[in-house]
Amino acid sequence: MSMSGTKKSGINWIALAPWIYTIGLFVVWELAVRLFAIRPTILPAPSAIVGALYQYWPAIQRHSIQTLFTTTLGFGLAVVGGLALGLLIGWSRMIYAGLYPLMVGFNAIPKVAVVPILVIWFGIGTIPAVLTAFLIAFFPIVVNVATGLATIEPETEDVLRALGARKMDIMLKVGIPRSMPYFFGSLKVAITLAFVGSVISETIAANSGLGYMMAAAQSQFNVPLVFAGLIMLAIEGIVMYAVMAWVETRMTGWAHRSQLANA
Amino acid sequence: MGDHLVRIENVDMRYGGEGGVLAVSGLNIAVEKGEFAAVVGPSGCGKSTLMRLVTGLHIPQTGSVVVAGQQVTKPVSIVGMAFQNPTMLPWRTTLDNILLPLEIVDKHRKRLRAHKAEYVAQAERLLEIVGLKGFGDKFPWQLSGGMQQRANLCRALIHEPELLMLDEPFGALDAFTREELWQVIRDLHAQQDVTIVLVTHDLREAVYLADRVFVMSARPGRVLHEHKIDFPRPRELELMYDPAFTKKVQELRGEIADARQVA
Structure with a gap:
């Protein structure tokens, strides 16, 4: 039904769906706030949030750029560190066995508990925020890269080893290219976590960034500004996620196409 | 006793240390240079162990494995291998997949860059023999299962191995594709100066292709019977409807049934 509808009207409803649903959400939100006369200190209407965005734009812009900066820097460190440690862990079963429990334990620690320690070491501000983003985004990258290396087909390894391949050859020719789809796939998760x-770190210990801005706005009961911060975070998150998804299909298109062919 | 390329004498191979599973015991197999040998037997008879012994991926605890006059103590790069799973690397084109062994084998990896054109011509020639002319720039996922297996054979042969070890390479293919590939491998054997050892469950395949068939016992595997198959070459598929052919297959079937009984 929808297929024939698409053909007749020439409108691609699937491509429009994200916009329609998003606009729908805000319309329902606006109507609900007006209909039930909800106070702006409880839940501001989208129109009030837009008002706050407009009113405080210079500050919002500055804090948004700060958050984007700390997040991307922490994420960049997580990419470099996660890729390196993932390759190291995937390299040998011994290192894997030794480090894996440590990493699981470390990952189980709520990162909010680490922020005060970072503040003791580095003071409040940009560095704890960057490091918290790094610490939280690091784990999925390591696990994915190591998984890619650990799941090389034994037959492939046999064929190459019988030819006299060294461990390094197998890594370079098979392991690393093979783990790339896992790596790029993990970036989407990692950027969101970053x-x-x-924001956790900025909320607790910073004097700039969206986390700080929202905490400050909250203490003044400026709830529309808190929501304006949330909206900016959501926008930054969606944009960065889309960038990572684009990078993923660009870099490892073969993985998607070969899956399609097998399906 | 002619010129043996592979000679396995009194080999025991046990997995998992003392008290582990004894995969083969008292194994004796000799394959002459240029011969096409097939190994059949009940499942779990140690056929894959045989593959790994000959290629030097496993070193036996007792007995000796001699390939091309050399005691096998490490992987021997004069061997090409192909398994049931074609294990083409999906990020490489078919041609680059076929050239992969040249990037590994010591003798070739140093010459590869300077003599690329020569090796590519060799790969194209093999592709033509197996009926994949013009498919070199396709990716593996663009090929059917049978075509991937043809490319797999090319990859096993690109470094001009003296010995080709095939582990049920046609097991996952449909009956018609399998018959086509029987003819491909028959022609390869006739045209290339190569000795082939084929491990298979398919008795008709063994009798159709091989000069000599070894029947193995259930675990721990050893050779129970050895048959010389002297149907004249080149053999056509019609041979399989010849009463002498059927008689041979039935004889083998009986022997394997006995081997299973004992186990």
């Missing part, structure tokens, strides 16, 4: 990390 925002969580930087």
Whole structure:
């Protein structure tokens, strides 16, 4: 039904769906606030949030850029560190066995508990935010890269080893290219987590960034500004996620196409 | 006793240390240079162990494995291998997949860059023999299962191995594709100066292709019977409807049934 509808009207409803649903959400939100006369200190209407965005734009812009900066920096460190440690862990079963429990334990620690320690070491501000983003985004990258290396087909390894391949050959020719789809796939998860990390740190211990701005606005009961911060975070998150998804299809298109062919 | 390329004498191979599973015991197999040998037997008879012994991926606890006059103590790069799973690397084109062994084998990896054109021509020639002319720039996922297995054979042969070890390479293919590939491998054997050892469950395949068939016992595997198959070459598929052919297959079937009984 929808297929024939698409053909007749020439409108691609699937491509429009994200916009329609998003606008729908805000319309329902606006109507609900007006209909039930909800106070702006409880839940501001989208129109009030837009008002706050407009009114405080210079500050919002500055804090948004700060958060984007700390997040991308922490994420960049997580990419470099996660890729390196993932390759190291995937390299040998011994290192894997030794480090894996440590990493699981470390990952189980709520990162919000680490922020005060970072503050003791580095003071409040940008560095704890960058490091919290790094610490939280690091784990999925390591696990994915190591998984890619650990799941090389034994037959492939046999064929190459019988030819006299060294461990390094197998890594370079098979392991690393093979783990790339896992790596790029993990970036989408990691960038989202990096925002969580930087905002946690900014909320607790910073004097700039969206986390700080929202905490400050909250203490003044400026709830529309808190929501304006949330909206900016959501926008930054969606944009960065889309960038990572684009990078993923660009870099490892073969993985998607070969899956399609097998399906 | 002619010129043996592979000679396995009194080999025991046990997995998992003392008290582990004894995969083969008292194994004796000799394959002449240029011969096409097939190994059949009940499942779990140690056929894959045989593959790994000959290629030097496993070193036996007792007995000796001699390939091309050399005691096998490490992987021997004069061997090409192909398994049931074609294990083409999906990020490489078919041609680059076929050239992969040249990037590994010591003798070739140093010459590869300077003599690329020569090796590519060799790969194209193999592709033509197996009926994949013009498919070199396709990616593996663009090929059917049978075509991937043809490319797999090319990859096993690109470094001009003296010995080709095939582990049920046609097991996952449909009956018609399998018959086509029987003819491909028959022609390869006739045209290339190569000795082939084929491990298979398919008795008709063994009798159709091989000069000599070894029947193995259930675990721990050893050779129970050895058959010389002297149907004249080149053999056509019609041979399989010849009463002498059927008689041979039935004889083998009986022997394997006995081997299973004992186990």
